[in-house]
Amino acid sequence: MPALVPYVAAYSNELGPRESELCIEVPRNGVPRIAYVHPRPEDRDAHGNLWARMTRPPEGERGRVMFDCMDPLRQRECMTGLLCQVCAQPAETSAGTVFVEWQRPGEQGPKPLDRITTDAPPVCGACLPVSLRRCSFLREEESVRVLLVRKSVISGVSGTLYRVSDDMKRWIPSEQDAYSSFNKPRYPGMLAQRLYRKLRGVTVLETNGIPPALLAAN
Numbered sequence: 001m002p003a004l005v006p007y008v009a010a011y012s013n014e015l016g017p018r019e020s021e022l023c024i025e026v027p028r029n030g031v032p033r034i035a036y037v038h039p040r041p042e043d044r045d046a047h048g049n050l051w052a053r054m055t056r057p058p059e060g061e062r063g064r065v066m067f068d069c070m071d072p073l074r075q076r077e078c079m080t081g082l083l084c085q086v087c088a089q090p091a092e093t094s095a096g097t098v099f100v101e102w103q104r105p106g107e108q109g110p111k112p113l114d115r116i117t118t119d120a121p122p123v124c125g126a127c128l129p130v131s132l133r134r135c136s137f138l139r140e141e142e143s144v145r146v147l148l149v150r151k152s153v154i155s156g157v158s159g160t161l162y163r164v165s166d167d168m169k170r171w172i173p174s175e176q177d178a179y180s181s182f183n184k185p186r187y188p189g190m191l192a193q194r195l196y197r198k199l200r201g202v203t204v205l206e207t208n209g210i211p212p213a214l215l216a217a218n
């Protein structure tokens with residue numbers, strides 16, 4: 001059986017921006033912020049966060065699949081449009097949207113259902129049973145929960161936080177996986193790599209009792 005490669009998976013030869021592509025921009029408010037030397041409109045989200053640009057190898061020349069890593073731009077695309085992280089088709093149905101969650105390293109137990117914020121895009125009804133069966137991580141991880149979510153809202157980004165060097169000439173990475181909520185002021189040195197959604201109206205589904213309405217949605 002060929003490996004199931006999720007749409008959001010990263011590849012070893014799709015790389016983030018080089019330091020030489022980044023510059024320091026001083027907008028009207030006088031606070032230096034991270035920017036690209038050659039800016040493009042799609043580089044920033046609605047909250048003004050700068051997103052990592054990724055290199056794309058020519059068709060058919062993708063490197064090794066990195067199953068435990070998501071490509072920032074494909075993750076952002078799926079999270080923004082509620083697209084399935086496996087097949088990139090719409091994952092939203094009239095019954096809700098399915099998210100598959102698990103306990104992340106460092107977490108002290110399962111999060112209460114009304115407190116879940118996630119960077120894992122949803123899964124469509126067609127891909128859900130296949131993923132639960134064929135993804136070795138989901139098969140083996142005991143904390144996996146399949147959640148039916150009535151509503152979700154985009155809530156923040158995470159990525160690499162940079163600080164300005166003392167000579168004000170370049171950006172120096174200072175923190176990985178820093179989270180920035182859309183309810184708080186933006187970090188001027190954030191290079192966003194993942195988009196988050198806050199889940200609302202969450203119910204847990206039995207993994208062997210997925211409602212037929214969800215499975216037939218696509």
Ligand SMILES: [Zn+2]
Nearest residue numbers: 084087124127
């Ligand atoms: Zn799918």
